[in-house]
Amino acid sequence: QDAPDTADAATDALNLTEANAAEVKAATEAEADDAAADDAAGGEGSGAGKVLHLGRAALPEEVAAWDIDVRPDGTGLPEGQGSVEDGEVLFSDTCASCHGEFGEGVDRWPTLAGGIGTLADQDPDKTLGSYWPYLSTAYDYIHRAMPFGDAQSLEPDEIYAMLAYILNMNDIVDDDFVLSRENFLTVEMPNADGFFRDDRDEVELPELTQAPCMESCKDTAPEITRHASILDVTPDTPDDGAESPPPMQ
Amino acid sequence: QDAPDTADAATDALNLTEANAAEVKAATEAEADDAAADDAAGGEGSGAGKVLHLGRAALPEEVAAWDIDVRPDGTGLPEGQGSVEDGEVLFSDTCASCHGEFGEGVDRWPTLAGGIGTLADQDPDKTLGSYWPYLSTAYDYIHRAMPFGDAQSLEPDEIYAMLAYILNMNDIVDDDFVLSRENFLTVEMPNADGFFRDDRDEVELPELTQAPCMESCKDTAPEITRHASILDVTPDTPDDGAESPPPMQ
Amino acid sequence: TAGLVPARAISQTAPDPLITEVQPWAQYLGDGVDVYPYGMPIEFESDVIRRNVPWLTAETASSINFTPIHQLDGIITPNGLCFERHHAGSIELAKEDYRLMINGLVDQPLVFTYADLERFPRENRIYFLECAANSGMEWAGPQLNGAQFTHGMIHNVMYTGVMVKDLLAEAGVKTEGKWLLAEGADASAMTRSVPMDKALEDCMVAFKMNGEALRKEQGYPARLVVPGWEGNMWVKWLRRLEVGDQPWEQREETSKYTDTLEDGRSRKWTWVMDAKSVITSPSPQMPIRHGKGRLVITGVAWSGRGTVSEVHVTTDGGVNWHQARLSGPSLDKSMHRFYYEMDWDGRPMLLQSRAVDSTGYVQPTKDVLRKFRGLNSIYHNNGIQTWAISADGEAENVEIS
Amino acid sequence: TAGLVPARAISQTAPDPLITEVQPWAQYLGDGVDVYPYGMPIEFESDVIRRNVPWLTAETASSINFTPIHQLDGIITPNGLCFERHHAGSIELAKEDYRLMINGLVDQPLVFTYADLERFPRENRIYFLECAANSGMEWAGPQLNGAQFTHGMIHNVMYTGVMVKDLLAEAGVKTEGKWLLAEGADASAMTRSVPMDKALEDCMVAFKMNGEALRKEQGYPARLVVPGWEGNMWVKWLRRLEVGDQPWEQREETSKYTDTLEDGRSRKWTWVMDAKSVITSPSPQMPIRHGKGRLVITGVAWSGRGTVSEVHVTTDGGVNWHQARLSGPSLDKSMHRFYYEMDWDGRPMLLQSRAVDSTGYVQPTKDVLRKFRGLNSIYHNNGIQTWAISADGEAENVEIS
Ligand code: HEC
Ligand code: HEC
Ligand SMILES: [Ca+2]
Ligand SMILES: [Ca+2]
Ligand SMILES: [Ca+2]
């Protein structure tokens, strides 16, 4: 047997009664009308820009379950409160194994406290205390992502308490402070004014859109000033990581 | 430790004596001359179209080892000869397990004999005998690719003999025929004149480059004339291959 | 047509627990960055695979499998899903063991190592590769029920390689050199004759596909690329290029890949792949499961003669045709992706697509092709494909009046 | 320069047995077409993998690995080699379990299933995705010795997906809606604020990459695509889009992905990725092994602002620059491949490349960047990379005067 034999069988099929021929014919006529309609609409037909009535309405309980974000203006903060004191216990139990009892960071896990006033240093220490402009971000993030590996497991009161403790470690609030939804916006973050919008267009682009030099661009022949091989932190070479290299920010 | 610490280390590196600075400087000057030269050549520089002097000369033994092709005019045929009689034995030993004692093909392995005069039939039988225009192709192919799974294992005399036998099975040569390099071009293949150059441009394109109909292209609604489901030979459906489907050509 | 646009589906009556309950993946850690140095598809996609049709051939070493085009989108075929056609299996040939010889009518026969190839100027081009036998099983009538099987002997890949003309320039082609024989290193020692004009125009020796090394089954470490021409010419594991004054008339260009017409005479040198298209979804392996309303019809189109300039889609078996929307880069001799979006009323349809290429060639119906070529030409079936869609969204490979 | 062009290498004195003896792969059958339903690279390419740098992070679930850009060519990154950056690991989220919510300042909050997404009009676009931290370890000086590590937080893929503007049109954005929060379904519940103009201009929700389903580690089954902007915004496992009148100032847009300048103040909203390029070969992991003579220098260039119009290459550390040759399609916000071919005299070189984009932006030196930004800005390091090539062809990551 080879291909044409099968073809014979297919050819035989020609003579069979087509059960769904009538059905197809009906479809054919309906589509002709439809086609005229969509072509009249300009031949675009992709539906882009039109409301297509896809998806379904989200239920309030569903929106509530996922709408967990908190904004700088406090939108999204739930009812609740927590003290530095309670926070210290909770933090010690749930967070300190990675971040350290005083937010100093165990091994290469992130540091959460300290560094205020170091941002302009040669070696800035960027922490929740020294760097974060908004406290809302910390509430939001701890709730959505911490403890690492057990996200969204914390209750509002616990988060307020741990946050109070983290603020306290950073000398932003006193030992008897109780953080709550109500006083949330009164907390002043040290680096609140430390950010400005991207200004590369104004500051950098004028210099970086000049026609570049193509020939004899340097007066003296360039010399090597720094070598990656000195640090020797590249994986897959014999002494990987021998120089106790830095963690990633 | 974090990234800037490493940076410090790198910065320290700045003050090291650069052992190869002189070396690099020399390179720099040489390259400047070179650059002028290649830019003068029109800035193309890719080397496309130029002789680049890559590769090495092939040795005669090397060319001989790989230059195994045989052409219709006999170019490439080695010295040698073989009889139908010898071929029958050789074929039976080496080829018949797949192609059958009489070239009829075992199971779905290719047929090598028969079918002469069937090419215009509804069900043409295309074999070495009925279809192949040049005997050279058969010598070439058997040597380069057969026996399947033990390619390039045959000696010229063996190939001539088996080919004589295949021709004999196809009634192209007599039982006492001896095929050799010398008489190779005298063998007349039945379908030698059966081929012509692609003429789609002249025969098909005039009709197939007409602006196509877009609307109301058929007077009566189309009906289904054939169904793939009747053959039911598609894999991954419950009754795969139930209808003893055809091998591929 | 307003009546056909459904109102938004009825709201959920009870909240969806997938939303209201914290799911494991939203709570616990997933895999780290050290788990998959070379990534594979997620387990849920284990049905997106090349499939062979065991009954097609006597064994799997000279056989074919099919790209799951019905499940793909865009124009790039992932390397792991590019269909395979071997004549003696897929071999393992290390770069160190690779040699490419140029001989014949040249001033100096040469041997290149793999490292030599890398020193030539490189080009990057996206091309389709279609087997001349693609849709070949369908010449005489609909046989296989799935776009993967009817049209899956195709893939579309970005090649990086060097130009054949640059390689030949090294050896120096003599004026009598009008043909090029390409030969593979596998146990079929695959050979095809390529006219010198084509070889010099745009043929490449490619060593990368979609950025990485050629896959083993696509000719690692180097294959010939013959843009727009039948896949069999794209010799894999390329080991030799011979320059000659005549074509070689090898087995794959006489016994195979020649097109026998109704009168028993056969066309040879039918190298260029005519314009063709197919709707990949819906199709027999991709039924409509969402019921009536918005429906995205999609497919691919290509032409060995240039780019695809238009694709037309019909839902009524060719009475009325609509302009499909082409999406993604439109490149010479590359696949093109098309879409036709519509509101489906839930009634049976007869779906077809029709490609028009940049030369004005219009993809013909199967009946027109048969008028020219009869039923036995096996190769180069670029006829319009019909899928019959039933009211329950199932698709079937059919032919229509 | 004629003196530098070497004569063809000396002929082999004895015939090469790889040619004169029939090799096993030319005699025996290779693998059949049923062996690899989804193909993987040949064993000889087992060193072409994503690599992580264990000391960079405390653990692998919030970490990064790097695309082996030094071994790739062309402009497409194969899916299995696209670098990974997770904040809580790579999760398994089945299509059936997938939900996408739109809420906030819209007329009607909505929930889409995966099947719903497939019913929107689809687009196909090739875009680079670069992590804002790519080359970040190099701000203060050369640290890692390999293009994979200095520049490998990038990939370039063809996405198939639906336009964010079409999804938002379903919910009806209120006039006050000026920002969009994108949120992921993983245990980091990754969030980023995207200005509405960008969201409506060209953002996509993609479900295919290079033709097949998104890979697990790239956000299966759906991710956000934010063309030309920093990779962190391309939220994976996208589960929610909220429309708001203000940005959210989330952790990844305040604590991270903000650029601290020398005076201690920090730039925020530095979304667009400036034009950048790197020579991928030769490079520290890709030394020149063939000695002097013809040398192909290659690399990639990209710009978040448009296309790359020119790449310049210098071999003398920036004294003289040459136009590189761009090869392959030049697409908006996509990688571009460049080559500079030369005759190498075997002496040390200082190699650099410099991209110029369609807006006229010229890739700066690292020193110019440091002049603007100091040493501590971590992100958005698009400074010119220098490789020092030694006489024996080794390459090292260096900085020069
Ligand atoms: C198992 C280790 C682990 C535990 C336990 C853990 N964290 Fe974390 N924490 C991390 C990691 C890792 C990151 C960084 C994640 C990333 O970058 O994606 C992080 C980041 C943070 C950050 C952001 C730091 C920055 O500078 O951006 C805060 C705030 C934080 N954790 C607070 C907490 C609190 C509060 C708890 C306890 C409720 C906690 N973490 C428990 C590992 C941990
Ligand atoms: C193990 C099975 C096997 C053996 C043994 C074998 N062949 Fe084949 N033969 C094949 C297969 C399979 C093909 C088709 C290969 C392809 O299409 O790539 C083939 C093809 C051929 C063809 C081409 C048929 C055509 O129509 O194109 C010829 C001629 C041939 N064989 C001759 C021989 C001869 C002579 C021998 C013995 C020396 C031999 N074969 C031994 C399996 C075999
Ligand atoms: Ca038959
Ligand atoms: Ca909200
Ligand atoms: Ca090291």
Ligand SMILES: [Ca+2]
């Ligand atoms: Ca520090």
Ligand SMILES: [Ca+2]
């Ligand atoms: Ca020859």
Ligand SMILES: [Ca+2]
């Ligand atoms: Ca079946």
Ligand SMILES: [Co+2]
């Ligand atoms: Co229309």
Ligand SMILES: [Co+2]
């Ligand atoms: Co130049």
